[in-house]
Amino acid sequence: MNPALAELHDKARAVLDPVHYDFFAGGVGDEVVLAENEAAFRSLALLPRVLRGGKIGTDFPVLISPTAFHKLAHPDGELATARAADGTVVVSSMASTVPIADVVAAATGPVWFQLYVQPDMAVTEELVRRAERAGCAALVVTADSPVFGRHRRDIEHGFHDLPAGLAAENMRDLAGVAGPRDIAMSADVSWEHIGRLRGMTSLPVWVKGVLHPADAVLAVEHGVAGIVVSNHGGRQLDLVPASLDALPAVADAVAGRVPVVLDGGVRSGGDIAIALALGATAVGIGRPVLWGLAADGEAGVRRVLDVLRDEFLHVLTMCGGVLSRDMVVHRGFRC
Numbered sequence: 001m002n003p004a005l006a007e008l009h010d011k012a013r014a015v016l017d018p019v020h021y022d023f024f025a026g027g028v029g030d031e032v033v034l035a036e037n038e039a040a041f042r043s044l045a046l047l048p049r050v051l052r053g054g055k056i057g058t059d060f061p062v063l064i065s066p067t068a069f070h071k072l073a074h075p076d077g078e079l080a081t082a083r084a085a086d087g088t089v090v091v092s093s094m095a096s097t098v099p100i101a102d103v104v105a106a107a108t109g110p111v112w113f114q115l116y117v118q119p120d121m122a123v124t125e126e127l128v129r130r131a132e133r134a135g136c137a138a139l140v141v142t143a144d145s146p147v148f149g150r151h152r153r154d155i156e157h158g159f160h161d162l163p164a165g166l167a168a169e170n171m172r173d174l175a176g177v178a179g180p181r182d183i184a185m186s187a188d189v190s191w192e193h194i195g196r197l198r199g200m201t202s203l204p205v206w207v208k209g210v211l212h213p214a215d216a217v218l219a220v221e222h223g224v225a226g227i228v229v230s231n232h233g234g235r236q237l238d239l240v241p242a243s244l245d246a247l248p249a250v251a252d253a254v255a256g257r258v259p260v261v262l263d264g265g266v267r268s269g270g271d272i273a274i275a276l277a278l279g280a281t282a283v284g285i286g287r288p289v290l291w292g293l294a295a296d297g298e299a300g301v302r303r304v305l306d307v308l309r310d311e312f313l314h315v316l317t318m319c320g321g322v323l324s325r326d327m328v329v330h331r332g333f334r335c
C-alpha cells in the first residue's frame with residue numbers, strides 16, 4: 001500500500017468505533033478474497049518500455065466506488081466525499097446516509113447512482129427518478145448481491161443497524177411508506193431487469209459485480225454502458241477469485257465494446273497501472289476513501305485521490321506512457 005494511504009488507514013482505525021471500523025474493513029467468511037484482492041497485485045510485476053519519448057497524458061482513470069454509510073466514518077458523510085472528489089466520478093451508494101440530491105449538490109463533478117434493484121419495481125422506479133431529478137449522470141446496478149454477504153466481524157459484534165439518527169436516506173418515503181424502508185436484496189433480479197431499467201430511463205446503465213466473461217458478454221448484449229469487474233471488495237462470496245485475476249478474461253470478452261472498470265484491492269498508483277495494463281479502462285477505489293474520510297473528512301479523501309494521482313502519473317512515466325498486457329508478468333518469471 002502507498003505509505004500515505006497506510007497512514008490514513010492507521011489514523012482511521014484509531015479514531016473509529018471498532019465496530020464501525022470492522023464494518024468498513026471486513027469481508028465475508030474467512031476473508032480469503034478480501035486478502036487476495038490486494039495480494040493479486042503484489043504477485044505481478046511491470047516490464048516497462050523505455051525510450052519512447054513524447055508527452056505523458058495526465059488522465060486520472062479513477063472512480064470512487066460506492067460504499068455505504070459514510071456518516072459512520074465522519075459527521076459530514078457523503079457530502080465530504082462528494083466535495084473532495086473534485087471532478088473524479090463519485091458512484092454514490094443507494095445506502096448513503098445523505099440523500100442523493102444533496103450528494104450531487106455538494107459535488108463539482110459527475111455523480112453516478114448505485115442501485116440495488118428492489119423486488120418492488122415501483123420502489124426501484126422511484127429510486128431511479130430520484131437519481132434523475134438529482135442530476136446523476138449514470139446508474140450502476142450492483143449484480144453480485146442476490147442476498148446479503150455474511151460478514152463475520154459484524155455478526156460477532158452484533159452490528160445490524162445504524163445508530164440512532166442515521167438512516168439510508170435514499171430509502172425514505174418511497175412508494176407510500178413513510179420514513180426509511182429497508183434495502184432488500186433479491187435473487188429474482190435478472191438480465192430482464194437491466195432491459196426494464198434501460199426502458200425506464202435515458203441514463204446510461206452500468207452493471208457492477210461481473211466476474212465471469214460470459215456475463216460480461218450478456219451485459220454488452222443487454223446494452224449496458226459499462227461493466228465493473230468486482231467482487232464487492234471481498235464482501236459477497238468468499239470463494240471467488242481476486243477481481244484482478246478475473247479482469248483479463250472479462251476485458252477479452254468485452255473486446256473494447258464498453259468500458260471496463262476494475263475495483264477491489266487498489267491501494268497505489270502502481271496498482272492502477274497494473275489494472276490498466278490488464279485491460280481496465282479505469283479503477284474504482286472503496287476502502288481507501290473511507291480511511292481518508294474517517295481520518296480527516298473532506299481533506300482526507302482529497303489526500304487519497306492526490307496521492308493516487310501523483311503516484312499513478314509517476315509510474316506511467318516510468319513505463320514510457322503506455323500500458324499493455326505484454327508489460328505485466330508474474331513476479332519471479334524468467335525472461
Ligand code: FNR
Pocket residue numbers: 023024025037065066067068093094095114142208230231232233234235263264265266284285286287288
Ligand atoms: C462496499 N461496496 C458496495 N458496493 C455497492 O455496490 N453498494 C454498496 O452499498 C456497497 N457498500 C460497501 C460498503 C463497504 C464498507 C465496503 C468496503 C464496500 C463495494 C464497493 O463498491 C467496492 O466494490 C469495493 O469496496 C472495492 O474494493 P476495495 O477498494 O474496498 O478493496
